[in-house]
Amino acid sequence: MSADIQIMGVVGLYLALSLFVGLRAGKGVSDSATGFVVGDRAMGGVLMYFVTGATIFSAFAFLGAPGWAWSRGAAAFHILAFGILGFIPFYFIGPAASRLGRKHGFVTQAELVAARLGSRPLALVMALVSLLAFIPYLALQMRGSGHVLEVLTRGAIPMQWGAALVYGVVLLYVWRSGVMGVGWTNTLQGLFMMVLAWTLGLYLPYALHGGVGPMFAKIAERDPGFLTLPGRTPDGGDWSWSSYGSSVFVMAVGFSFWPHLFQKALAAKSERVLRRTVVLYPTFQFFLLPILFIGFAGVGFDPPPEQADQILPHLLLHMDLPALVVGLFCAGALAASMSSGDAILHSAASIVVRDGWIVGFGRSLSPHAERRAVRLMLLPLLLVSYLVAAVFPVDIVGLLSYAYGPVGQLAPPVLAALFWSKATGRGALVGLVVGSMVTIWFSRFPIWPVHAGLLGLVANVVLLVSISVLAPHWGERFPRKR
């Protein structure tokens, strides 16, 4: 049997298993938007741990993080650093959001914030900002999955076909089972990724350098600056402390406010489940550690890959490993891509329908019709993301870092809606719009060596606070839900 057929056999088995688990997960869930979007608010502890963990453990983890370790050295440590503190705000916002969700029937982040602050346009703008981050992020997941299949089958399956195959499976189980499909497949994918990450993360340094310690000793001896924080820039220069520190800060701030992650607070069975998930979350960082080992194992490997993101598949292809091992890696990378992509796709569809159509434009739909609308919305969103993936080349971690900029701008309005009674809808709206524009502008035209999201956050908070305090009744038109 040829190697390509064996690889495709393993990948096929993995996809079939994901589909089976995803399709079965929807049994017993109500035929309503609450059932489809937040699983009738019945997610238990195990599901929450894997949903929150695997959602973050995306294509960037399996492809981007090793790429950064290989090309930028210690700069890759920031990928571990921001996740340690990033989920702590969820300990407070999660239970508060969960309580309000049960009381008022909220199923999305923007819906909750808009209702608390009495501003419908705020829901629309938050939905827009979410989509601004979601579409490239979903495209990135698709591109990652297609790319892995293309490289490991030596071009037999082109990127576009691979992405279509993998996301066809995602579409089927998200369509059938909604958030429960996302949850159970993420549990399967999370377990699979953990085993695979540690297996490859220990095996590759051992095979190429004699172990993890000898690998780092060899790199430090050859080029000590490579492992010195804050690491290197893409062109090999020294990354500045301000860029490193502000990236960790902005990504830590934005972490808990990703709308698809926040939405899981509304799906949890109880507040206790949410708190336990946050307490356990830092342990997930230990599954990212071996991913960095993989990238460092490739330092000095000859021939080098054409692009940094290709380092892992490149190593596997050039090390004469058994086709079964290559196939397992391929399935692991697809699991990483799918576990984030499915959650984003599902969340984006519910945001368009609930925040855009129902809250933003004030239209009403029956629970059954809303569920159908969310399902139908999966198709155009997937198509747009697919076109972005097929047309635009992207640097995986760079794009993720960009996406955190706009997402970080959601933090001030969410925190204000939950914990500051004097906050106004207009203050939150102006702060969010200006903060997002500042972020996008300075991402495109940087003037200081700091993450653009930090500048956006400063503008956002200043405007939110000053407008709320100085003009408390400006633009107040809708009643607030408390």
Add this chain to the structure above:
Amino acid sequence: MTPRRAHLALGLFVLVAMLSLTWPLSVWFAEPLPLVLGLPRGLFTICCWAAATFVALLAYDRVLSKDREQEDA
């Protein structure tokens, strides 16, 4: 420990951790050598912060859970 002290302790922990993981305090572990348990010092320190954050959150959650149980009783 009272919930108020637990809030303060967690706040202080997060502040120090954020400083250490971003800039000022982390300058001292920026150099990779000597390796600690086979890891560059920076990476080892970040792993220590992950473990310490888990323990800190566990302790904080225990204090608050006990307080909530007493309130419910």
